[in-house]
Amino acid sequence: MIKRLAITLFLLMLVALVGAYLATPQLLSWYVQRIIDDSQCQHASAEFGHPDWNHWQIDNLRLEGCSQQPFTSLQIGQLQLHYDAAQVFREQRIHTLKVQGLELELASPANRPQNSTPHSPPKSPPKSPPLLSYWLAQLPLTDADIEIKKLSLTAFDHRWQITGKLKADNQKLESQLTASSGKTPPLSVEISADASDRILAKLNTPDQLLYQLDASLSLDEGKLAIHAQDHLNTEPTLIYIRDMGLLTDPIIALLDNYQTEAVIENQWRIQQPISSLLKGTTENLTVEQQMALQLDARSESQAIKQLSGEITAQLKWQPDQLNWQLLDSSQLALQLDDALLPHPELSDQWTLTPGQLSGVLNWKPQLRLSSDQGRLNLQSSSDNKLRLTSNLHRFGWQPQRSYGQFDSKIDKDRLSLESMTLQQVESGSRGQFALKGNNLSLNLAPGSFISANQLQHQKSTIDQLNMVVNHALQLQYQLEQKRWQSGPVELNLASANIKHPSFSSRGLSGQLSFNLDDTEPVKRKDAAATIAGDINLTLFDPQPASLRLPDFNLAGPYQLIYPNFSFQQTARLDQIKLSVQGKTNLKTQVLKADWSLPNTDLAALWALVPDKTQQQFPDLKIHQGNIIANGNFSKKSGAGSGQFEGDAEVKALQLQQGNWMLSGGRSLVQFNHSNHGDQQGLNAQGGFWADRISGALEFDTLSSGFSLSLPTSGKTRFNLHHASLRALGGNLAIAPVSLQLPQPNTKSRVFLSNIDLEQLLALQPKAEIAGSGRLNGELPVSFNGSGLHISNGIINAQPPGGHLSYTPPDGMTAAASNYGLDLALKALDDFNYHHLSLGISYQPDGTLLLDTHLKGHNPKWQQGQPIDFNIRIEQNLLKLLQALQFSDKLSEGLDKRIQQQMN
Numbered sequence: 001m002i003k004r005l006a007i008t009l010f011l012l013m014l015v016a017l018v019g020a021y022l023a024t025p026q027l028l029s030w031y032v033q034r035i036i037d038d039s040q041c042q043h044a045s046a047e048f049g050h051p052d053w054n055h056w057q058i059d060n061l062r063l064e065g066c067s068q069q070p071f072t073s074l075q076i077g078q079l080q081l082h083y084d085a086a087q088v089f090r091e092q093r094i095h096t097l098k099v100q101g102l103e104l105e106l107a108s109p110a111n112r113p114q115n116s117t118p119h120s121p122p123k124s125p126p127k128s129p130p131l132l133s134y135w136l137a138q139l140p141l142t143d144a145d146i147e148i149k150k151l152s153l154t155a156f157d158h159r160w161q162i163t164g165k166l167k168a169d170n171q172k173l174e175s176q177l178t179a180s181s182g183k184t185p186p187l188s189v190e191i192s193a194d195a196s197d198r199i200l201a202k203l204n205t206p207d208q209l210l211y212q213l214d215a216s217l218s219l220d221e222g223k224l225a226i227h228a229q230d231h232l233n234t235e236p237t238l239i240y241i242r243d244m245g246l247l248t249d250p251i252i253a254l255l256d257n258y259q260t261e262a263v264i265e266n267q268w269r270i271q272q273p274i275s276s277l278l279k280g281t282t283e284n285l286t287v288e289q290q291m292a293l294q295l296d297a298r299s300e301s302q303a304i305k306q307l308s309g310e311i312t313a314q315l316k317w318q319p320d321q322l323n324w325q326l327l328d329s330s331q332l333a334l335q336l337d338d339a340l341l342p343h344p345e346l347s348d349q350w351t352l353t354p355g356q357l358s359g360v361l362n363w364k365p366q367l368r369l370s371s372d373q374g375r376l377n378l379q380s381s382s383d384n385k386l387r388l389t390s391n392l393h394r395f396g397w398q399p400q401r402s403y404g405q406f407d408s409k410i411d412k413d414r415l416s417l418e419s420m421t422l423q424q425v426e427s428g429s430r431g432q433f434a435l436k437g438n439n440l441s442l443n444l445a446p447g448s449f450i451s452a453n454q455l456q457h458q459k460s461t462i463d464q465l466n467m468v469v470n471h472a473l474q475l476q477y478q479l480e481q482k483r484w485q486s487g488p489v490e491l492n493l494a495s496a497n498i499k500h501p502s503f504s505s506r507g508l509s510g511q512l513s514f515n516l517d518d519t520e521p522v523k524r525k526d527a528a529a530t531i532a533g534d535i536n537l538t539l540f541d542p543q544p545a546s547l548r549l550p551d552f553n554l555a556g557p558y559q560l561i562y563p564n565f566s567f568q569q570t571a572r573l574d575q576i577k578l579s580v581q582g583k584t585n586l587k588t589q590v591l592k593a594d595w596s597l598p599n600t601d602l603a604a605l606w607a608l609v610p611d612k613t614q615q616q617f618p619d620l621k622i623h624q625g626n627i628i629a630n631g632n633f634s635k636k637s638g639a640g641s642g643q644f645e646g647d648a649e650v651k652a653l654q655l656q657q658g659n660w661m662l663s664g665g666r667s668l669v670q671f672n673h674s675n676h677g678d679q680q681g682l683n684a685q686g687g688f689w690a691d692r693i694s695g696a697l698e699f700d701t702l703s704s705g706f707s708l709s710l711p712t713s714g715k716t717r718f719n720l721h722h723a724s725l726r727a728l729g730g731n732l733a734i735a736p737v738s739l740q741l742p743q744p745n746t747k748s749r750v751f752l753s754n755i756d757l758e759q760l761l762a763l764q765p766k767a768e769i770a771g772s773g774r775l776n777g778e779l780p781v782s783f784n785g786s787g788l789h790i791s792n793g794i795i796n797a798q799p800p801g802g803h804l805s806y807t808p809p810d811g812m813t814a815a816a817s818n819y820g821l822d823l824a825l826k827a828l829d830d831f832n833y834h835h836l837s838l839g840i841s842y843q844p845d846g847t848l849l850l851d852t853h854l855k856g857h858n859p860k861w862q863q864g865q866p867i868d869f870n871i872r873i874e875q876n877l878l879k880l881l882q883a884l885q886f887s888d889k890l891s892e893g894l895d896k897r898i899q900q901q902m903n
Helices: 002-037 085-091 132-137 234-243 249-257 274-279 602-606 757-761 810-814 819-828 877-883 886-902
Strands: 041-048 055-066 071-082 094-106 141-155 158-169 172-180 187-194 198-204 209-220 223-233 259-273 286-298 304-317 321-326 331-336 350-353 357-362 367-369 376-380 386-398 401-417 420-436 439-444 449-457 460-469 473-478 483-486 489-500 503-517 530-540 552-561 564-573 576-585 590-601 620-635 643-657 660-674 681-694 698-711 716-727 730-734 737-741 746-756 769-772 774-784 787-797 802-806 831-842 847-857 866-876
Touching: 002 041, 132 172, 132 187, 209 234, 223 234, 223 274, 234 249, 234 259, 259 274, 357 386, 460 503, 489 530, 503 552, 576 620, 590 602, 590 643, 602 620, 730 774, 737 746, 746 757, 757 769, 757 774, 774 831, 802 819
Parallel strands: 094 141
Antiparallel strands: 041 055, 055 071, 071 094, 141 158, 158 172, 172 187, 187 198, 198 209, 209 223, 223 259, 259 286, 286 304, 304 321, 304 331, 321 357, 331 350, 350 376, 357 367, 367 386, 376 386, 386 401, 401 420, 420 439, 420 449, 439 473, 449 460, 460 489, 473 483, 489 503, 503 530, 530 552, 552 564, 564 576, 576 590, 590 620, 620 643, 643 660, 660 681, 681 698, 698 716, 716 730, 716 737, 730 746, 746 774, 769 802, 774 787, 787 831, 802 831, 831 847, 847 866
């Protein structure tokens, strides 16, 4: 009985299981039909196929107007399930899901149904680990094959149609989709994922790959980690996004103006604790990106003509900021528009090497950069290298506005600007920059500098030229109008070893200040801004030509509207001040200037005369005297030292040469210097006057006219056109004479008229001879390399003659035992002459030879019998004059000659 019951129960259970297995398709159909009936759709229909042992099928499933669903319509051509009934009941898993002809139209975001429960509790976060291998293992099927005939959705203001296939099993998920919006080319999307937690994705258009991703997921110590590599072609991607209408106008303008080829390859490392992920927050999320950008952009009309190269960077993304660092392998080649550069030579290809540049970008209304160790290197690819190193600090950006701080240095082996060449140029600057709209502002801090080891301009050279900004300087640049503006600039200047064919100096120092005045936009390529300011420079140890001058200071205002440079300067050499104003063309070297020398001490001016010239007048002393001069200077293109002309006036001159003193001197001189024709060199003409010349002899009322020629090549010539002076109660005059220096060889005549014999004999108070009368004469004078010559000069007494009285020394009278001498002494004791003549000869060694001829009588001797004397006197005149003993020596000589003649 029990055995029969057990068999019966077993058979019933077996029948039930078989019945359940056979009824499974009907149960599924019933369950699906119930869901369709309860969907609250305006239209819902389905056709169920004939039940089979392990197969279930539905045809022409259609749902429309379902208010509680996120779609507006769903249509499936055929849906098939392949299953094992036991597995379905035991594991809730089927073998195969196959969907053909899936058409789904998703509702737009505005029409999607909202949760009607106002205070619905939040959904519980998922409890499973977020790994692909887990989700694939949890799929309620072994294999799925879905054909998407049309998936319609609205995204980015576009209506998209998606077609393709989706395949999945417990080990792998694959999809191949094509999306089109009617306004853009079809976009192919390929995605695959497998149980090894690896994801591959690819986006491409029919013509080009846009994006490719290769990523893997792992779970380690409670953190989900994603390691990924991706590849992005930026130009086709940006163009595709632009056609979708998702780009801003500035980016669209860049795409329109540049032909850009760019590829970005990234390596990603993303980590987040599982606890934060399950909570749905970004707490402790870290995203590290290593980027390599290959760029090649070209333009025919933009400021940057070409930008190409590679940028490699490390980025660390955080919820509120981005930490980034450019690596040393980053390098960009740039080619800039010539209009942005001060000289065409600078438009070569450039290389930008950022170096280890790092910073922080904060996700706020503006982006900020903070990099204490930031470094930018800019280098020219031409043979003439220019290098730039820049440190950036605290950089900020927002649309149409940015700012930052910089500390930069530039150096270049050789820089050519117009006719000027600089060697080993170095420039350093620090400060802030700000960009607002089309206005760029640079604020340079004091200490910004530019220096060069050597500056060459035509035949001139300057060593170690340095310019340093004294005060803060603001520069502004208007991008649209390409116009610079500047605040007041003050520079410290310094240099060493200035050399020119006709000039040299140990160096200079001082200040240069200026303002840039550019109120009108630049309309022509050759137009330039106006620079106006002041110069205050000191030249140390200047040596123009053969002169050796004290330190030279130049100060005054100037204005530069390139190439025209106008100036109004004051030059100082110790106590000497020279004012100059004029204009020059820096390109053509054409110069015109007026100059003036105000009332200046002649002693200070004499101190500037070359030592070689001063040595020719070792005893010359200028006690008093002033000079006033003015004139003009001009220089033509290609000319040498130029030409100048002027007038000079000397007043109240008082000078001393040995025992001679000149006082009341004055002079008027006209002079000029020319580089053309037969008059090349310095030429001067004028007159000289003096009230008195005193020494061994006394002269007054000097008047003379002269001219001087100092040719560029040849010998110096001095012409004395006339000279006269009063002396000894009469007059002396010199006939015109011409001297060729430095070896003069000339002849002239000195004329004496109305000389008072009494004054001539009274030059020495101790003289034993006195007399009266007037003398006239003519002295032939010649001058050559050996000195002054007087040959056969003659002096005669004016009629009717005069009187002579000779008193010999007591000793001589007592000793006069010679009868002839006794007669001569008695005759000259009181001698009235009607004829007196002197024959004069003089040699350069100072030898003076006087042949004296006297005719007359002594009324006290032999009843006035006529007497005729011939006396020759020979003496060294220079020694006599130097000893101031002219009269004594003349008397002594006369005594000796009389004794010789009488013996």
